[in-house]
Amino acid sequence: MPRAALQPTLDALPRRKVWRPGAAALLVGDTAGWVAGLTAATWARFEFEFATAELTRAVSAGLVAALLHVAISWAVRRHGGRNPVGSMQEAQALATTAACTGLAMLLADITLAQHPVPASSPLVGSAIALLCMLAIRWAYRRHNDRALRPDARSATPVLLFGIGSAGRGLLRAMLSDPRGRYLPVGLLDDDPKKRHLRVDGVPVLGRRSEIAAAVRQTNASTLILSVANADAALIRELRALTLATGAEFKVLPPVRELVDQRISVADVRSPNIMDLLGRRQVVTDLATKDEGLRGLRVLVTGAGGSIGSELCRQVMKANPGELMMLDRDESALHNLQLSLTGRALLDGPELILADLRDDEGIRRIIRERRPDVIFHAAALKHLPLLEQYPGEAVQTNVWGTLSVLDACRDVGRFVNISTDKAADPVSVLGYSKRITERLTADAASRFPGTFLSVRFGNVLSSRGSVVTAFQHQIESGQPLTVTHPEVTRYLMTVQEAVHLVLHAAEIGRDGEALVLDMGEPVRIANLARQMAEQAGSDVPIVYTGLRPGEKLHESLFGAGEIDIRTLHPMVSHVAVPPLDHMELSGLDPYDDPAKIVAQLARLCAHPVAPSGGSSVQVPFSR
Numbered sequence: 001m002p003r004a005a006l007q008p009t010l011d012a013l014p015r016r017k018v019w020r021p022g023a024a025a026l027l028v029g030d031t032a033g034w035v036a037g038l039t040a041a042t043w044a045r046f047e048f049e050f051a052t053a054e055l056t057r058a059v060s061a062g063l064v065a066a067l068l069h070v071a072i073s074w075a076v077r078r079h080g081g082r083n084p085v086g087s088m089q090e091a092q093a094l095a096t097t098a099a100c101t102g103l104a105m106l107l108a109d110i111t112l113a114q115h116p117v118p119a120s121s122p123l124v125g126s127a128i129a130l131l132c133m134l135a136i137r138w139a140y141r142r143h144n145d146r147a148l149r150p151d152a153r154s155a156t157p158v159l160l161f162g163i164g165s166a167g168r169g170l171l172r173a174m175l176s177d178p179r180g181r182y183l184p185v186g187l188l189d190d191d192p193k194k195r196h197l198r199v200d201g202v203p204v205l206g207r208r209s210e211i212a213a214a215v216r217q218t219n220a221s222t223l224i225l226s227v228a229n230a231d232a233a234l235i236r237e238l239r240a241l242t243l244a245t246g247a248e249f250k251v252l253p254p255v256r257e258l259v260d261q262r263i264s265v266a267d268v269r270s271p272n273i274m275d276l277l278g279r280r281q282v283v284t285d286l287a288t289k290d291e292g293l294r295g296l297r298v299l300v301t302g303a304g305g306s307i308g309s310e311l312c313r314q315v316m317k318a319n320p321g322e323l324m325m326l327d328r329d330e331s332a333l334h335n336l337q338l339s340l341t342g343r344a345l346l347d348g349p350e351l352i353l354a355d356l357r358d359d360e361g362i363r364r365i366i367r368e369r370r371p372d373v374i375f376h377a378a379a380l381k382h383l384p385l386l387e388q389y390p391g392e393a394v395q396t397n398v399w400g401t402l403s404v405l406d407a408c409r410d411v412g413r414f415v416n417i418s419t420d421k422a423a424d425p426v427s428v429l430g431y432s433k434r435i436t437e438r439l440t441a442d443a444a445s446r447f448p449g450t451f452l453s454v455r456f457g458n459v460l461s462s463r464g465s466v467v468t469a470f471q472h473q474i475e476s477g478q479p480l481t482v483t484h485p486e487v488t489r490y491l492m493t494v495q496e497a498v499h500l501v502l503h504a505a506e507i508g509r510d511g512e513a514l515v516l517d518m519g520e521p522v523r524i525a526n527l528a529r530q531m532a533e534q535a536g537s538d539v540p541i542v543y544t545g546l547r548p549g550e551k552l553h554e555s556l557f558g559a560g561e562i563d564i565r566t567l568h569p570m571v572s573h574v575a576v577p578p579l580d581h582m583e584l585s586g587l588d589p590y591d592d593p594a595k596i597v598a599q600l601a602r603l604c605a606h607p608v609a610p611s612g613g614s615s616v617q618v619p620f621s622r
Helices: 003-012 023-045 052-080 088-111 121-148 165-175 208-218 232-244 273-277 306-317 330-341 359-369 383-388 390-406 428-446 466-475 494-507 524-534 581-586 593-604
Strands: 156-161 182-188 202-206 222-225 248-251 297-301 322-327 351-353 373-376 413-419 450-456 480-482 512-516 541-543 564-568 571-575
Touching: 023 052, 023 121, 052 088, 052 121, 088 121, 156 165, 156 208, 165 182, 182 208, 182 222, 202 208, 208 232, 222 232, 232 248, 273 524, 297 306, 297 359, 306 322, 306 330, 306 373, 306 494, 322 330, 322 359, 330 351, 359 390, 373 390, 373 494, 383 390, 383 428, 390 413, 390 428, 390 581, 390 593, 413 428, 413 494, 428 450, 428 581, 428 593, 450 494, 466 480, 466 524, 480 524, 494 512, 494 564, 494 571, 524 541, 581 593
Parallel strands: 156 182, 156 222, 182 202, 222 248, 297 322, 297 373, 322 351, 373 413, 413 450, 450 512, 480 541
Antiparallel strands: 512 571, 564 571
């Protein structure tokens, strides 16, 4: 049953009350501690035999010590402030105050002609009094800590694997939320030095090989990997061991993915495919300025697509002066507006229904709406279809981009979305996107604004991506189709792709292409296998063979391109040779497909521009 449905029942359960001792209660306790301490010390000095007069003097000395303790405490708090009750800081302050009180009592005792108590009593008594005061606060702390723990009747019993800094932070977060959904019942760690350790009262039960025994012993229903930067091999192994016991498996994200670098229970999630493949996002390594787009007019073409829609979401967070979303797919615009605002009346000026193939219409829109920044994400992207219909790539990817570029004479910044297939292209998609990079570089040489391209790999979970295809095949019980056992691709999340685009809009220079360091390429067969295992499916993998225009391994850089990272260690700046737009005059989208492909390949064949790109940094705004 969902937790929301259980909430009325949970609210009706009795809650343990948190005890909050007042100043009067602490004063009584501390006074009793001092009386007991000096009385016990004096009694011990007289070998547990003393008269009523000696007992009276010891009790009186205890009361005087309590008053002196209060005075010293008041002076300390006056200058240093008050510490939380039961905290380590308060224990240190109590020890200092008790020592000062004991020394003051000793000096007073030895200066009097007749010693009220033996000279050893103030020192021994202060130690006993300190123990009594700390015991009172320990009892308070223990009671309240237990009251703050999740209720065992409603919380899910969990095991935590890993008790480093992230694990301890998560453990503390779980144990301090009385309405939390997780109750830690055991810890696991491979470090032999942590064997039989107890952390905040929760015992360490063993290492990874003892997961099954720990689950049986505690009846835990979930194991959480609380190692914030665990590698993929560890995640896969622990996941397999946990699922074999019938328990759920969850993970913490890498610390750099957390919003404020602090661990909370809300960060716990199921492992995603990137966790299992071992590739961590790097978007948070790319710092962007919050003020970069503030107040500017921003146009996103292809706004209804996977990249375009995420771009619109991120741009909206930057508080632009105006966000214009252009697409030829009315249903995509409807879904986009619904996701952004929760309503889709389709009656606002922010939505622009237009086709890149309408050259005059695109020019009129840009002339009338006067955007400061354009993110050009509109394109046809399915490689096999474009191999069959190269004329479509010419009309949309090439001529459509040229229409936008020619209308951008007064635009401050233009960012063209490209692909790694534009590096040493062998497909129609790669040819067309390489041509758009070169056309963008040509516009950089003709117009005063900044014109650049961004090149990245396959985007996970975008429409038509391999992940989306695999998910559909798994859900329908069909075999997973992979072109070749050794085929690899660079993969990135849509958030990474968009973050790179926004970063490019800040640091990119005229005419260049920015390339994100996406780590090692991923074997698609491994991706298929991991997705099937994660879904608990035993569907087979079928190898269909490479299709026309497909590479076995993609490249991020073409022949002669130099990897230069001048502004950020994760971003490469590649110079792009311009292509005169007049050279497109020979393209005929209705010609024989083979001739169109040959013409596209010829337009891509050009000497590589000198490395380094433009050395002039153009301001972001106009």
